[in-house]
Amino acid sequence: MLHEITLNINGEPYPVVVKSHYTLARVLREQLGLTGTKIGCENGECGACTVLLDGAPVNSCLVLAVEAEGHEIETVESLSRGGDLHPLQKAFIEHNAIQCGFCTPGMLMSSKALLARNPHPTEEEVREALVGNLCRCTGYVRIVDAVLDVGSPVLEAES
Amino acid sequence: MRPFDYYRPEVFEEAFRWLLLPEKKVLPLAGATDLIPMVRDGLWQPDVVVDIKGLPGMGDLVVTEEGLRVGAAVRMTELVHHPLVNSTPWNLLAQAAAAMGNEQIRNRATLGGNLCTASPAADSAPALLTLEAQALIRGPEGERRVPIASFFVGPRKTVLQKGELLVGVLIPALPEGTAGTYVKLSRRKAGDLAIVGVAALASPRNGGYEWRLALGAVAPTPIRAPEAEAALNAGHDAAAIERAMHCAFDACCPIDDVRASAAYRRAMVGRITQRAIEGVLERLS
Numbered sequence: 553m554l555h556e557i558t559l560n561i562n563g564e565p566y567p568v569v570v571k572s573h574y575t576l577a578r579v580l581r582e583q584l585g586l587t588g589t590k591i592g593c594e595n596g597e598c599g600a601c602t603v604l605l606d607g608a609p610v611n612s613c614l615v616l617a618v619e620a621e622g623h624e625i626e627t628v629e630s631l632s633r634g635g636d637l638h639p640l641q642k643a644f645i646e647h648n649a650i651q652c653g654f655c656t657p658g659m660l661m662s663s664k665a666l667l668a669r670n671p672h673p674t675e676e677e678v679r680e681a682l683v684g685n686l687c688r689c690t691g692y693v694r695i696v697d698a699v700l701d702v703g704s705p706v707l708e709a710e711s
Numbered sequence: 712m713r714p715f716d717y718y719r720p721e722v723f724e725e726a727f728r729w730l731l732l733p734e735k736k737v738l739p740l741a742g743a744t745d746l747i748p749m750v751r752d753g754l755w756q757p758d759v760v761v762d763i764k765g766l767p768g769m770g771d772l773v774v775t776e777e778g779l780r781v782g783a784a785v786r787m788t789e790l791v792h793h794p795l796v797n798s799t800p801w802n803l804l805a806q807a808a809a810a811m812g813n814e815q816i817r818n819r820a821t822l823g824g825n826l827c828t829a830s831p832a833a834d835s836a837p838a839l840l841t842l843e844a845q846a847l848i849r850g851p852e853g854e855r856r857v858p859i860a861s862f863f864v865g866p867r868k869t870v871l872q873k874g875e876l877l878v879g880v881l882i883p884a885l886p887e888g889t890a891g892t893y894v895k896l897s898r899r900k901a902g903d904l905a906i907v908g909v910a911a912l913a914s915p916r917n918g919g920y921e922w923r924l925a926l927g928a929v930a931p932t933p934i935r936a937p938e939a940e941a942a943l944n945a946g947h948d949a950a951a952i953e954r955a956m957h958c959a960f961d962a963c964c965p966i967d968d969v970r971a972s973a974a975y976r977r978a979m980v981g982r983i984t985q986r987a988i989e990g991v992l993e994r995l996s
C-alpha cells in the first residue's frame with residue numbers, strides 16, 4: 553500500500569510516496585538521500601538512527617514513515633548550516649569524541665534534545681540521556697565530556 | 712520487513728471494521744516499539760496494521776470523578792513528566808514509566824502498548840496492579856472494564872478478544888498519605904528489561920496502613936503478592952518485612968531466560984521486595 557505524504561524535515565517540506573511498512577529511517581536514507589542518519593540494530597537498542605520528532609529523540613527505525621507525517625523531523629543534517637558546525641559537533645571534534653563515527657549522528661541528536669530541555673545537565677543527566685545510544689569505540693567518557701562542555705548560551709541563541 | 716497495509720482511522724467504527732477484516736491478520740499499532748521489531752523478526756505477520764493513535768480519547772490524561780483516566784496511546788514520557796501523574800499517589804506510575812526502556816523508546820512507547828504486549832516484565836504492570844487500575848476495553852459490541860489483575864492471561868496474552876481495543880486505564884483515587892515505589896533490577900542501570908520488578912504501595916487505613924505488592928518478570932504474568940501484603944498489614948516492623956520477603960519468594964515462579972536464571976530471579980525477588988517496601992517507608996516518613 554502506497555501513501556503520498558509530505559515529510560517536514562529540517563524545516564523543509566519533502567513530498568514523497570512511501571510504502572506502509574517503510575520506516576522513517578529507511579525513507580530518510582534510501583528515498584531522500586539523507587544518509588547522515590545511520591541504521592544499526594533496527595531494534596531500538598543502539599540509537600544510531602536517532603532523529604528528533606517534534607523536538608523529542610526517537611529511533612527512526614521504530615517509526616513508520618507514514619506515522620511521521622505532520623510532525624517536525626530533525627536529522628543530523630540540520631546541525632551544520634552553511635558550513636558552520638553546531639557547537640555540539642565542534643565539541644565532539646575538540647574532545648575526540650569520535651572513533652568510527654557510526655553512533656555520532658544519534659549521539660548528537662540525543663544530546664541536542666537534552667540541552668534544549670536542560671541547558672546545564674550534570675554528568676549523570678548526560679549519561680541518562682544517552683542510555684539509548686550505544687558506542688562500541690570510545691567508551692563514552694569523551695562523548696559525555698563533549699556534551700558537558702557545550703555552553704547553554706550558544707544553544708539558546710541558536711534556537 | 713514483510714509488507715503490510717496501514718490505516719489510521721479517526722472513529723472507532725472504522726477501526727473495528729479494519730480489525731474484523733475477514734481472513735486478514737490485523738494488528739493494532741500504538742507506539743510501534745514492539746510491533747516493528749516483532750514484524751522484522753517475522754514473529755508477527757500482520758497483513759494490516761491499524762494505528763489507534765488518532766481515535767478519540769486515546770491520548771487523554773484526565774482526572775474524572777472515578778480517578779485518573781489514561782488513554783491507551785499516552786506515551787511513557789508523558790507519564791514521566793505529567794503533573795497529574797506525578798502527584799501522589801499516582802506517581803508510582805510515573806516511576807514505572809521512567810524505568811522503562813530509554814529516552815527514545817519512552818518518547819514513542821505507549822501505556823496501552825506496554826499492557827497489550829503483555830510481557831511478564833512490563834514495567835507499568837506492577838504499578839497498575841498495586842494501583843488497582845481498571846482496563847477500559849472497547850469493541851464493536853460496546854465497552855467493558857476488566858481489573859488489571861485479570862487483564863493478563865499468560866505471557867503475551869490478554870483478555871482482549873478479536874476486534875477489541877484497550878482504550879485506556881482508570882486509576883482510582885487513593886487516600887491522602889498513600890505512597891508507592893517501583894524498584895527494578897536489570898543487567899544495566901537503565902535501558903533493559905526487568906529481571907525482577909516490584910511495586911509497593913501503602914495507604915493509610917484505620918490508623919495503620921493497607922499494603923499492596925506486585926511482582927513483575929517472575930511469573931507468566933505480573934502478579935499481586937497477597938500473602939506478602941497481609942504480612943505487612945499487621946505492622947511493618949523488621950520481622951514483618953522479613954515475612955513479606957519470604958511470601959514474595961513463595962509467590963513467584965520465574966523462568967530461565969537470556970537476562971537471568973530462574974534461580975537468580977528467585978534469589979533476588981525477596982531483596983527487591985524489601986527495597987520497594989523500604990522505599991515506601993521512606994516516602995511515608
